[in-house]
Amino acid sequence: MPELTPETLLIEDAAPGVAVVTLNRPDAANALNTKMGEELLHAWSRLAVREDLRCVVLAGQGRHFCAGADLKERNGMTDHEWSAQHEVFEAMIRAQLAVPVPVIAAVNGAAVGGGCEMTLACDFAYAGEGARFGLPEVGLGIMPGLGGTQLLRRAVGERRAIELLTTGRLFTAAEALEFGLVSGVAAPDALMSTVMAVAQTIAAKAPLSVRALKSVVRDGAALDLPEAMNLELTHYNRLFRTEDRREGVASFNDKRTPDFKGR
Numbered sequence: 001m002p003e004l005t006p007e008t009l010l011i012e013d014a015a016p017g018v019a020v021v022t023l024n025r026p027d028a029a030n031a032l033n034t035k036m037g038e039e040l041l042h043a044w045s046r047l048a049v050r051e052d053l054r055c056v057v058l059a060g061q062g063r064h065f066c067a068g069a070d071l072k073e074r075n076g077m078t079d080h081e082w083s084a085q086h087e088v089f090e091a092m093i094r095a096q097l098a099v100p101v102p103v104i105a106a107v108n109g110a111a112v113g114g115g116c117e118m119t120l121a122c123d124f125a126y127a128g129e130g131a132r133f134g135l136p137e138v139g140l141g142i143m144p145g146l147g148g149t150q151l152l153r154r155a156v157g158e159r160r161a162i163e164l165l166t167t168g169r170l171f172t173a174a175e176a177l178e179f180g181l182v183s184g185v186a187a188p189d190a191l192m193s194t195v196m197a198v199a200q201t202i203a204a205k206a207p208l209s210v211r212a213l214k215s216v217v218r219d220g221a222a223l224d225l226p227e228a229m230n231l232e233l234t235h236y237n238r239l240f241r242t243e244d245r246r247e248g249v250a251s252f253n254d255k256r257t258p259d260f261k262g263r
Contacts (some may be wrong), residue, residue: 008036010061011043014196017054017203019047026062031070032114037088044095051262054203054210056099057195058122059106060115065131068113086145089114093146096121100211102202106195107131108188112170117144120151123214125181126195127173128188133181134170154221155181206244207262 010022021043023030047053060066069089074082096103096118105111105118105125112134119125119133127133135152137143144152144165153161156179164171176182186194202210212235220228239245244260251258 006039006043008033009039009043014057015200015203017052017207018057018196018199019050019053019055020057020059021047022059022061023066024061026060026064028070028072029064029067029110030060030062030115031067031072032089032118033070033073034085034088037085037092041088041092041095044092044099048095048099053101054205054207055101055199056103057106057192057199058103058118059192059195060108062109064109064115065105065107065111066115066118067110068115068136089146093117093121097147100214101207102199102210102214104195104199106191107133107173107182108191113137113144114146117146117148117151120155120181121147124183125176126184126186126191126198127176127182128191129173129185130188131173131176131185132170133173133176134168135165136168136170138166138168152181155179204257206239206248206258206260208242208244209239212239 006024008023008025010020010024012020014020021040023036025031025033025036047056074085077085102123103121105122107119107125108128108131110132111119111127112132113136116133116135135144135148137148143149149161149165152164156164160179171179173182173185177185184194216228216232216235220231223231243263244258247260248258
């Protein structure tokens with residue numbers, strides 16, 4: 001059966017080894033509805049098993065990245081309907097976190113609520129100068145439910161996370177850079193070229209090393225230091241036996257660009 005074209009996403013291979021996933025509901029500020037949740041779950045699951053993939057960029061079509069959950073769709077939902085929708089969103093964010101290659105957010109405009117959580121679920125992010133971030137769920141009688149509390153604490157620290165979560169205030173791209181939530185800020189019209197340059201840099205590196213680095217950093221965070229160092233050594237000892245390690249050393253000595261094969 002042919003692959004169905006997503007209704008709420010644009011997915012393309014923008015450069016060798018680099019896929020771009022674009023949230024595509026610009027008339028609704030790319031708000032997260034059930035259909036988008038289902039399509040993102042499918043997209044992340046498909047991307048996770050692509051052996052040729054080396055990096056993913058997550059962006060938003062139009063003026064905004066994602067203004068959070070679609071409250072128009074949620075208006076009048078029963079508790080059962082709300083819970084069923086959220087189960088889709090929970091699976092979606094876990095599928096995003098499970099992608100084995102780096103995922104980079106390119107954030108223009110609003111990244112609020114679920115949009116901020118999707119940014120936090122990326123491995124790192126860049127923002128346009130006018131971007132705005134926030135987790136305002138406290139003002140709606142709920143709280144972040146897609147990892148926002150835990151991912152924010154890991155990104156900005158406990159004290160800052162509690163302040164941002166309990167006030168629900170929005171914060172600027174400059175503040176996001178100061179807090180450590182984004183790695184850089186660019187002019188809005190230069191944001192995608194900036195992020196794509198970083199993605200292509202990653203795509204040119206040894207792919208087994210890139211995947212191992214993401215895994216070790218993520219998994220090591222839950223371990224004490226000796227265990228985390230043992231985890232690092234396990235991956236190190238596997239990598240130095242690969243063809244890519246031999247190619248990397250040979251290309252350095254030959255003063256040429258390495259041709260990594262992922263084996």
